[in-house]
Amino acid sequence: MTMNSPISLNRRTLGRLLAGSLLAPGLSALAQPAYPDKPIKIVIGYPPGGSVDYVGRLVGEALGQRLKTPVVIDNQGGAAGAIAAQRVVSSPADGYTLLVGSSNELVATRLVNPAQRYDAQKDMTPLGLIATAPVLLVAGPRAAVKTLPELIELARRKPGQLSYGSSGVGSTLHFAGELLKQRAGIFMTHIPYRGVASLTSDLAGGNLDLAMLSVPAALPFLQSGRITALACTGAQRLAALPKVPTVGEVPALKGYELSGWFALMGPAHLPPAIAQRLSQALQEVLQDPAVRRKLEDGGNVTATGREDLAALMARETRQYAGLVDYAHMRD
Template sequence: MIPSRFSRRALVASAAALAIAPAWAQPAQPAYPAKPIRLVIGYAPGGSVDMVGRVIADILTKHLDATVVVENQAGAAGVVAAQRVVSSKPDGYTLLAGSSNELAGTKAVNTAQKYDPSKDLTPIGLAALAPNMWVAGAHVPVKNLEEFIALVKKNPGKYSYGSPGIGSTPHFSAELIKKLAGLYITHVPYRGSAAMTTDLGGGNVDFAIISPLAAGPFLQNGRLKALGVTTASRLPNFKDVPALGEHPALKGYSLAGWFAFAAPKGLPPEIQAKLQAALRAGLADPAIRQRLEASGAIPAKGDEDLAQLIRTDMDKYADLAAYAKIVE
């Protein structure tokens, strides 16, 4: 049978409709998240970054109704994990829970680092600040910042300070003390804080910057003396310990570490907004804030500009790396 002209027109129209259907009739994408989220932490379990990272995981679990799988991948002060996330698909299913080390500091000293935190990651939000404390061993004859500065200026090169590693936030924090006050103190890098704190308490190193949580027991038994905190103001739990910037020789001092989370570059804005909303909701929860405080951190408000913080601290660290000639 030969089709009529009307039938031929109908067939052509139907074929055309089928040809263009995929352009407008694609099935709707499932709402995010539609599968488990992988949260990568660049440090071993049990440390401060891991503790805060697991708080972030719980926030996402609750406020996104998501399954969150935490994966610890330690190496190079968080750089190995960060590089893994940078190289992942920007779909919101691979995220980084990190610190100011790999999200700002290490770029200034690690020549092998391939990624730029300010360009190759999508910042989600700041979770907490990580205050540190400048302490002296019990064997050092100082009781306050005034005596510390006077002693070291009188004895350049005689005293030492420990840090948990080259390019770590405590390392930079101590170098800023040296730069502002014009001091010469020998740096002794360690592989982490545990051995450093032991040596400090035993008199094998003279000063260090460590977290108040780690310093607490040693302050109570008299093996360490607190001289100042690295935040711009005093800490609520250590009101008798001055901020370093209170001393005229250290005016303007402020260099705290921090914890945050990020995604690969190119994350869709709607997923970024959803993750940020979940973080804000979590940080408004008193139970979450209490958990962060118990780990020695200061909970963020949830509205901080993480992208600006990364850029600002990268500049600070680059300046200090040049001053101290730090290269890893």
């Protein structure tokens, strides 16, 4: 049999094919493109112009610069952010669809609405805390109080006669108000509003006594003197409003703290290398003085991105669950 026989050629060819097949998995892994190699989509569960949208666009742009890839913002409003969160939960775990979400859709909404299909603690990958957003307790002209101790004294003298507004049942603003009532031992009537515009209009116009408001919503009315800031709900005073005390500065309310927050999340089962890449990029973004300044100008307290976000979500789930029962939020 000659070296050029068909049988010999076929054997040599078969050997090369078998060798190639054994090497193929390693070669395939080496050939995988580095993440990211295409645009990343950040989904936001609220319309453009709100606080979550502001934070999401700011962080998205900075992340794109760090990761050297375009970042596209996709606003999917509805159900207090839950529609957007569900979309991310249902997306491929490849790092190209992320959520900049708030404490509302990541913790609160499921406690108020048990029919919600996703559980953020089980169905998402936490990538990093972006910032916390303390709430402001503000008084309108009808309340005629200038400090939190004055309010507590008045509420105790007139149980149930004072009203406070929030952006809706189960919102962070609502939880902040109910925690104040619980800790101070006072009763005020909660008035839920569908939008901040009508809430601030009623407050400034004397149709409502008090309100829990986000800093951006309250600032124009504070600057015009139409409402008064009594306290903020964070652990420390805000850089944007250094003269406004915290609720916890009242001795009887020491330790009170309840703030909204913003976080970067991905679908569950995100590959560890991609999750680490995104987390590291977020930490670098949050160290940028320009980013920090813009976040804090909006009334936020910038995080480091290294906080234990999963532990925060678990802790607040327990706290919020107690407030849901206290305020009968499911009724």
